[in-house]
Amino acid sequence: MNIKWRIAQFLELLWWKRYLRNKTKAAYLAWKKQYWQSLFQKLSDVVTIQPSDTLIDFGCGPAGCFVALSQNKVTAVDPLIDKYQYSLAHFAKQDYPNTTFVASTIEDFITTKKADIVLCMNAINHVSDIDKAMNVVCAAVKDNGCLILSIDAHKHNRLKWLFRFMPGDMLHPHQYNLAEYQNMLKCRNFKITKTLKLKSEWVFDYYVLVGEKD
Numbered sequence: 001m002n003i004k005w006r007i008a009q010f011l012e013l014l015w016w017k018r019y020l021r022n023k024t025k026a027a028y029l030a031w032k033k034q035y036w037q038s039l040f041q042k043l044s045d046v047v048t049i050q051p052s053d054t055l056i057d058f059g060c061g062p063a064g065c066f067v068a069l070s071q072n073k074v075t076a077v078d079p080l081i082d083k084y085q086y087s088l089a090h091f092a093k094q095d096y097p098n099t100t101f102v103a104s105t106i107e108d109f110i111t112t113k114k115a116d117i118v119l120c121m122n123a124i125n126h127v128s129d130i131d132k133a134m135n136v137v138c139a140a141v142k143d144n145g146c147l148i149l150s151i152d153a154h155k156h157n158r159l160k161w162l163f164r165f166m167p168g169d170m171l172h173p174h175q176y177n178l179a180e181y182q183n184m185l186k187c188r189n190f191k192i193t194k195t196l197k198l199k200s201e202w203v204f205d206y207y208v209l210v211g212e213k214d
Helices: 003-020 025-042 081-087 130-139 157-165 178-186
Strands: 054-058 073-077 099-102 115-121 141-154 190-200 204-213
Touching: 003 081, 115 130, 130 141, 141 178, 141 190, 178 190, 178 204
Parallel strands: 054 073, 054 115, 073 099, 115 141
Antiparallel strands: 141 204, 190 204
16 A cells, blocks of 8 residues: 555544544434435435345445445445544444444455445545556446445646645545546446535535446
8 A cells, every 4th residue: 555545544543533522422423324314315316225225335434324224234344444443432333233344445345245336435535546446346336236426526627736746635645526537437337327516615526426337
């Protein structure tokens, strides 16, 4: 793993510790569950999660989509998952009996069971090797299944190139715009069925892409 990715992982854990420091577990998890449920509702015109669906939650963090998927069999993948277990009072694996947690990078994750719906929320630009990670994420989707991918997409190409060569955003080793992320899915045989802008800021727009595997 390259040094930029290692720094990003260290900063990710530090960020969670600081972010959760003054939040109670019950209130935070209730808010997070509602957040995911609200997002799924916004996507329901193109994808609806059924109780029988199997899911993989890549880059899940300590409060990923699995928080709102108690009726489903979920595999939640994150290289820091064991550190979250021991470092954060807000996360405990035993609170989610239907979720199987896997301590792995996205690139190194191996499974023979593809999922009906694969989620990768605000994680793909945290990886070390983005092409390999995208291959793993896309390969994990069943034929005719769905991928839900959220991204921070650059709004300005000049800043995108500047951030690539300078440590302007150490939490995110990879810098791309919306069209580039969309093309990553299209070239891996996904038809994009929805592009939803959730938030707009000065440097980035925050999007959710839904892709159906051809």
